Amino acid sequence: MSSTRAEPGLPFMGAMLRMVGHAMQQRLTTWIEASGYKDIQPAHSAVIQPLWQRPEGLRLTELAKVSRITKQSMSALVSELESAGYVTRAPDANDARAMRIRLTARGRRYGTEVRAFAQQTESEWAEHIGAQRVEQVREALHILLTKVLAEQGEQ
Amino acid sequence: MSSTRAEPGLPFMGAMLRMVGHAMQQRLTTWIEASGYKDIQPAHSAVIQPLWQRPEGLRLTELAKVSRITKQSMSALVSELESAGYVTRAPDANDARAMRIRLTARGRRYGTEVRAFAQQTESEWAEHIGAQRVEQVREALHILLTKVLAEQGEQ
DNA sequence: TCTTTTAGTTCGTAAGACTGACCAATATAG
DNA sequence: CTATATTGGTCAGTCTTACGAACTAAAAGA
Numbered sequence: 001m002s003s004t005r006a007e008p009g010l011p012f013m014g015a016m017l018r019m020v021g022h023a024m025q026q027r028l029t030t031w032i033e034a035s036g037y038k039d040i041q042p043a044h045s046a047v048i049q050p051l052w053q054r055p056e057g058l059r060l061t062e063l064a065k066v067s068r069i070t071k072q073s074m075s076a077l078v079s080e081l082e083s084a085g086y087v088t089r090a091p092d093a094n095d096a097r098a099m100r101i102r103l104t105a106r107g108r109r110y111g112t113e114v115r116a117f118a119q120q121t122e123s124e125w126a127e128h129i130g131a132q133r134v135e136q137v138r139e140a141l142h143i144l145l146t147k148v149l150a151e152q153g154e155q
Numbered sequence: 156m157s158s159t160r161a162e163p164g165l166p167f168m169g170a171m172l173r174m175v176g177h178a179m180q181q182r183l184t185t186w187i188e189a190s191g192y193k194d195i196q197p198a199h200s201a202v203i204q205p206l207w208q209r210p211e212g213l214r215l216t217e218l219a220k221v222s223r224i225t226k227q228s229m230s231a232l233v234s235e236l237e238s239a240g241y242v243t244r245a246p247d248a249n250d251a252r253a254m255r256i257r258l259t260a261r262g263r264r265y266g267t268e269v270r271a272f273a274q275q276t277e278s279e280w281a282e283h284i285g286a287q288r289v290e291q292v293r294e295a296l297h298i299l300l301t302k303v304l305a306e307q308g309e310q
Numbered sequence: 311t312c313t314t315t316t317a318g319t320t321c322g323t324a325a326g327a328c329t330g331a332c333c334a335a336t337a338t339a340g
Numbered sequence: 341c342t343a344t345a346t347t348g349g350t351c352a353g354t355c356t357t358a359c360g361a362a363c364t365a366a367a368a369g370a
Contacts, residue, residue, distance in 0.1 A: 012273040014179045016296040021176035023304040024169045097317040118167040141171040149178040252348045
């Protein structure tokens with residue numbers, strides 16, 4: 001029966017997840033600056049990515065839910081991207097309270113580039129840990145997000 | 156040849172890493188409050204964990220390096236924990252510039268509890284994604300941190 | 311119709327981390 | 341053995357990302 005706890009000295013997953021996430025964010029910051037997107041920040045991915053190939057757009061609350069942040073935070077991110085011309089905020093035809101957020105041409109262009117960067121990063125990782133292991137991690141994270149950590153934040 | 160890019164719609168690993176890390180942090184915050192550690196915050200793990208079972212202590216710079224934050228940030232964390240009585244800062248006998256950071260009895264007590272919490276969390280995850288996959292993820296993250304993301308932040 | 315829920319906004323605040331500038335002690339090169 | 345470079349830490353200021361409370365307006369339900 002091997003325990004779930006690894007050899008002593010190996011940090012817990014929680015700690016490693018945070019560190020890798022943090023490192024990734026720095027990497028993204030560097031790339032964004034190098035690419036000349038002066039008005040974009042890593043956090044804006046929480047808006048850009050879910051809108052990818054969704055011409056009909058998403059509501060603010062939907063965006064907040066999939067990106068797992070509060071609607072207040074999402075509202076701020078969207079406002080920034082709106083001023084900078086990456087997304088539009090238009091009233092929803094079916095619900096006068098709601099707003100539909102959509103990518104502009106500029107937003108799609110940025111999306112294309114940042115996704116290429118993300119994909120390239122994953123390929124690099126695959127060189128080190130193997131494509132198979134990348135896939136395992138991806139699946140594991142996805143299950144954790146949808147099944148295990150789903151209830152968290154639901155009210 | 157299966158591509159490293161998963162089915163369209165599955166978020167990139169970077170995004171998922173950040174979300175899982177974020178969810179973990181919230182979970183930890185909740186636990187810390189429930190456990191009555193009023194003067195502790197999730198970020199303090201970056202100090203407590205590396206000091207675990209190191210009676211000789213570590214230097215501030217070493218701590219900063221293993222936790223991958225700047226020495227300034229680490230200095231602030233240590234100061235907070237010092238005031239609250241979880242660690243001590245003592246001049247290093249071999250180097251008059253350096254400080255050795257050590258856990259106090261209180262720090263060790265907290266360490267024991269938070270590690271138990273972390274371990275329990277991993278066990279929960281193992282129930283959902285399987286102990287084997289937990290191990291795979293742990294290994295993958297460790298390799299990423301030591302091999303792939305190591306150069307980042309060096310200097 | 312009255313009440314509750316849902317969608318979003320505004321305002322204020324906190325956590326966590328970074329950069330730049332600096333001092334003091336130790337190594338290293340001539 | 342001095343002059344210089346490097347290393348260990350601190351101080352001060354700032355930025356990014358996020359949260360909560362309180363509120364308005366529209367929609368749904370009883």
